Amino acid sequence: MKHSKWNKWIAVFLTLIITVSLTACGKESTTNESNKETKNTTQTGEKMVNIGVTDSLSSINPLLMDATEILKYAMALEFLPLVELNRNLEFEGMLASSITTEDNIHFKVTIDEKANWSDGQPVTAEDVAFTVLRLASPKLANASMALYAFEGIGDDGFVEEGATEIPGVKVIDNKTVEFTTKYPMALTTFQNTYGRYILTLPKHILKDVPEDQLASYEWFSAPTVVSGPYRITAYDLQHFVSYEANDKYFKGQPKIDKLNIKIVTSAQLLTSLQSGEIDFIQQTTGNVLQEDYANIEALTNITVNYGAPVTNQSVFFNTNSVSDVRIRQAILYGIDRQSLLTGFLNGKGEIVDGFLSSASPFYASELTPISYDPEKAKELVQQAEADGWDSSRTLNFYVNSGDTTFTQAADYIAAKLLEVGIKIQVTTVDLSTLMTKAGSKDFDLLAVQYTYAPVDPYPDINWLLSTDGWTGYVNDTVSQALAETQLTSDVNEIKDKYLTIDTIAQQEVPMLSAYVISAIGAANKRLVNATPDVYGSFINVHEWDVTE
The missing domain is CATH 3.40.190.10 (Periplasmic binding protein-like II)
Incomplete structure (x- = not known):
């Protein structure tokens, strides 16, 4: 992609x-x-x-x-998704009895034969196609669903005004609809990005409502027909x-x-x-x-x-401003993450390197997290100084003021890093300001709680490790490995690709995981x-x- x-x-x-x-x-x-x-x-x-x-x-x-x-x-309490993740991180059918693909381009969605609306009408493939068509309406202008992945939908996520069908969302029969993507997509990505978030609506109730009235249509305040x-x-x-x-x-x-x-x-x-x-x-x-x-x-x-530990307390580097990888490595070695986990979370979580926690089916336990080693951190700082790194420089570290636990942890981190020769200025800001700093890359380090979907981390990693992403970090091997995760449904193959990505993240440190929270x-x-x-x-x- x-x-x-x-x-x-x-x-x-x-x-x-x-x-x-x-x-x-x-x-x-x-x-x-x-x-x-x-x-x-x-x-x-x-x-x-x-x-x-x-x-x-x-x-x-x-x-x-x-x-x-x-x-x-x-x-979703009213309008079921096609599938949902259960507590074992398995996709379980809600409206759909199955979603399958043979080529990672064509995805066949089979609606449960028993699925009915509360008025007794069956839920059909027509309902699904109608819902996606309305979600892609330029008059509703909802760009959050990433529907541009499907044939017949523009790169802006919308169909042409007045469109009555989408070539990439084809009704096969009463209970079967086929989605066709413009490029290869892993089955888990389809299920997590679309299967969980397309909430099918009753076509027989809403088909005559003008598109420009749907956003404010009062029926949704107390719907009479639900699934x-x-x-x-x-x-x-x-x-x-x-x-x-x-x-x-x-x-x-x-x-x-x-x-x-x-x-x-x-x-x-x-x-x-x-x-x-x-x-x-x-x-x-x-x-x-x-x-x-x-x-x-x-x-x-x-x-x-x-x-399960899924929320990562991630610390992102602006690799353009903290350009010496040895300084980023020194920060990783200089943070006593086990003490953070024990002291601030009472051990309710885990330490990992890279993006994936043990909750992910693609997690590689063989990647041992870097241990606290202040002497190694000092050595790396000295090497960077010998090559021109300005040791008097203070790095700006922005933290979400609403995360009271990590605001305290950030001060602890700054004190530890000062011991190895790295000066950190912690600045707490509200979430809106933090995201503005992230988007404009007006930071050296930035911390935020980030949940990488265990079964589908691709979109987040693909964004973060890019020129436009927060880190500004690009690596050809990472990009290739990410692309290859979308070409197969074999868990072991995908796991191997994410091991490559997390290993490079451990070595190059475009980000680090302070800890992963078990909430x-x-x-x-x-x-x-x-x-x-x-x-x-x-x-x-x-x-x-x-x-x-």
């Missing part, structure tokens, strides 16, 4: 993350319902569960999907989304009558779990403060689950069949129940 295309998608994606994290966009529901009820049952005796999240939503319209996990999960286990009844994008059960859900009638997503601050999660106002926190949508982990573990009404999830003990995990938490939401 071409760097420019994926770079455009990543840039849009990151911009949207900033927006969703810092601003609660959109309007309130026009209904009079509220989610202030926080008891185990409603006044009519219905079972109810409250899910706590710390990210606001930008919309509840699937056609405005922005690729953030909170938005996907909130809308998922729940439907929205009320919302306030700054505070809550309320749902009622779809008793016609084709996978089984939900046991919980009503769900609420409650948007709170990280500081409120502990007390809300303790009081029972929140029943469930999932790792990627509810950011628990590190200092609250032990207190949550101690709650007698709560069961905790530490998810905490929590569930009230009254909940049955509900396990918070990094992936797959809501696949079986229709089977959740309460004991009271």
